[in-house]
Amino acid sequence: MxxxxxxxxxxxxxxxxxxxxxxxxxxxxxxxxxxxxxxxxxxxxxxxxxxxxxxxxxxxxxxxxxxxxxxxxxxxxxxxxxxxxxxxxxxxxxxxxxxxxxxxxxxxxxxxxxxxxxxxxxxxxxxxxxxxxxxxxxxxQLRLKSPTAQRLALDAYGGKTLSAALKNYRKTYDTLQSVSSELQELLNQAQERALEAENLQRSLEEIDDANIEDQEDTELQDQIKRLESAEEFRSAAHISTTALSGDDNDLDAPSAESLVELARQAIDQTPGELEELEGIRNRLATVGIELSDITAEISQFASSLTEDGPYALNQAQSRLAELNRLKKLYGPDLADVLTWAQEQRPRLDVLHGDTDRIEYLTEEEQHLTATLNEQGAELTALRQEYGVKLGAQVTEELHGLLMPTAQLSVAVDPLDAPGPHGFDSIALLLQPHPGSEPRPLGKGASGGELSRIMLALEVVLADTDPxxxxxxxxxxxxxxxxxxxxxxxxxxxxxxxxxxxxxxxxxxxxxxxxxxxxxxxxxxxxxxxxxxxxxELVGEERISELARMLAGHASSSSAREHARELLEASHA
Incomplete structure (x- = not known):
């Protein structure tokens, strides 16, 4: 207030x-x-x-x-x-x-x-x-002019019973709208979604077929460099092993191992034991062992250089080219390619599930439509029931307001299509006197009649109006x-x-x-x-004002007496 x-x-x-x-x-x-x-x-x-x-x-x-x-x-x-x-x-x-x-x-x-x-x-x-x-x-004169306001007034008049029915209807209606929208989208985009699924399937298959390993492109680059320099590596290995251990085709050719061994034997054959020579002898022995190990490692390296180098090089280059192509299509790095594939698999599942989803949504749409029809019919029946009661109560008020032949009725007519508030169009109609055609509020009534109609409605709806x-x-x-x-x-x-x-x-x-x-x-x-x-007027001041309103001036004794009678009657 x-x-x-x-x-x-x-x-x-x-x-x-x-x-x-x-x-x-x-x-x-x-x-x-x-x-x-x-x-x-x-x-x-x-x-x-x-x-x-x-x-x-x-x-x-x-x-x-x-x-x-x-x-x-x-x-x-x-x-x-x-x-x-x-x-x-x-x-x-x-x-x-x-x-x-x-x-x-x-x-x-x-x-x-x-x-x-x-x-x-x-x-x-x-x-x-x-x-x-x-x-x-x-x-x-009427706050209930619009069909929306009249529907809200009737629904409020229906109280909890009508409110619960409307709530159930709205829930079903909203769900049906969502289901129908998704179904229509799937049907409208069926061709586009099928093409998307085909392309996505092809992309994922080529990634899967590539069988990508982590850091594989980096390892291939190192392998290609090795294969491209295989002959140089082989020649260097031959020269190195010949210098270290000798040439099998020229047994008299000196080698680092034989020369170091000759030096060690010379020191070893000196008479007596001198502390200075003992250290040199041990170091020469160590050098000989180290040279032998180096020679073995070089020989092992030379053996690893396969004879089919050109074929292996071609294979490695082809594999690297394939990986680079995938990186260009799906990500700058191999890790990005694998991530893209992982992220797209759920989308492919969704697209492959379109047929099943369409079947499910079609059945759900049919079920929800049947439920909505039942709930809409129930809502209509309740509105018709409470419409009769509302019309009767307002009519009674109108009779009390000296409109003895007036009748107010509530028309609950079907809409062209179900709406979010039901199947009904609500209209409050006034029949001024028997034999006349009921007409929408505000049409064909005088200003005084409109005042009384509005007041009658407000009195009846007061308990439901917030x-x-x-x-x-x-x-x-x-x-x-x-x-x-x-x-x-x-x-x-x-x-x-x-x-x-x-x-x-x-x-x-x-x-x-x-x-x-x-x-x-x-x-x-x-x-x-x-x-x-x-x-604020109290006591005689109020009597004077009522007398003025009755007779045009406050001093009229008859008007003041009438004013007192009005106050007494209203209090009674």
Missing amino acids: IEHLSINSLGVIEETVVELDPGLTVVTGETGAGKTMVVTALNLLLGARADAGAIRAGDGKASVEAGFILPPDHKSATAAVDAGAVLDEDADYRHLVVTRSITASGTGTRSRATAGGRGVPVALLGEIGEHAVAIHGQSD VPTFIFDEIDAGVGGEAAVQIGRRLARLATRVQVIVVTHLPQVAAYANKHLRVNKDPNVEAGFTTSDVS
């Missing part, structure tokens, strides 16, 4: 702060006093477009402020907190203060908004207001007499469940208020402007 409203320099109102009742608050005043500025202020706080023309003459800025009391989990409170607003909290409620200021400038109108002390976009005020307040003005505050701006236009009394009664009944704020010119309505506010006009002829403020 709205706890208080502060207005500064808006229209003819210079400055005022009003406390609003949690039940029914009425706002009255003479024509031109500025009653509608209260609604204008609330509209600004709910994100309406700012107009510099609404700023009070002589001032450059107007501002409005409202304090909301909301349940802890209310959507408006959550939206404000998400935007950074700071809310005061107690055991049961959260308190949110919202402000809006408009400033006239040479380039147009500037607007600033805050929520919970934090500057916020004006659009956030609209989001807060959407869930906190419903405003009905003379130009917007909006905690209703504001009515002279919705009783074109109504009088007993019909006005009945409107006042129903507004009072509505106010037992939600907060109701009414701008009215009818004393029959004002008499039912828990709080009566009057907009007071103070024209300054010399200065050329009018100033208004808002005050």
Whole structure:
């Protein structure tokens, strides 16, 4: 609910702060006093477009402020907190203060908004207001004009039973949409996916057939270098072994091994044992052994040089060329080629599984369609059932509002195709009198009739509507007499469940208020402007205002007596 409203320099109102009742608050005043500025202020706080023309003459800025009391989990409170607003909290409620200021400038109108002390976009005020307040003005007699709003109203009226059926339907509908979308995609892309599978299969097979080993390309490069220099290696080995161990074809040719052995024997044959020669003898023996080992290693190396070198070289070069081709296609390194193959195998499995997947999705689509048809039929039956009840309740209210022959009905008609909210198009229809054709709301009814229809709907739907505050701006236009009394009664009944704020010119309505506010006009002829403020009326002040509304002036004794009767009747 709205706890208080502060207005500064808006229209003819210079400055005022009003406390609003949690039940029914009425706002009255003479024509031109500025009653509608209260609604204008609330509209600004709910994100309406700012107009510099609404700023009070002589001032450059107007501002409005409202304090909301909301349940802890209310959507408006959550939206404000998400935007950074700071809310005061107690055991049961959260308190949110919202402000809006408009400033006239040479380039147009500037607007600033805050929520919970934090500057916020004006659009956030609209989001807060959407869930906190419903405003009905003379130009917007019915908030339930659109088919969407009417469907939501009927579904809310159906309570948990209809809500559960709709939830099950939506779950099936969303799943069916997903399945159908995937199936259609597979069918539309069958040829492309088959070609992709064929190419991917060929690529993976050539990688598998290559039987790649880690670092194989590096080893092949070393092998090719070795094979390309095989003759040079063989010649060097022959020269080296001949120099070290001699030539088998020339036994007299000297060799390093024989010369070292000759030197060792010469030292070994010297007479006596000299310590200096003993060390030389041992070193020569070691050199001889080392030369023998080197010769053996060179011979082994020479033996490893295969005679089919050209063939082996050709094989190695061909293998390296194949590996380089794979690297060019699938990755800069062999490791990348293997990684690519590993990553693509699941994709190939998916593509190969298309046929099975299509069969599965086709069966699933058929099953879900059958389930959706059952759930849609159930939803339609429930809407028809609750539509009859809603129509009967609203009709009863209309009869109480002096529309004794009016009938409201709910048409539940099939859509061309199932939608996310069911198979149904919902329409609220009014039959003004027997024999007339039921017509959509808002067509063929007078302003006074529209006011009563809207009020009847609001009274019936109040228990299911999440909006905690209703504001009515002279919705009783074109109504009088007993019909006005009945409107006042129903507004009072509505106010037992939600907060109701009414701008009215009818004393029959004002008499039912828990709080009566009057907009007071103070024209300054010399200065050329009018100033208004808002005050609460109690006791005789309220009697005087009701008398003014009844007879045009507050001093009429008969009007004051009638005003007392209205108050007594409303209290009764």
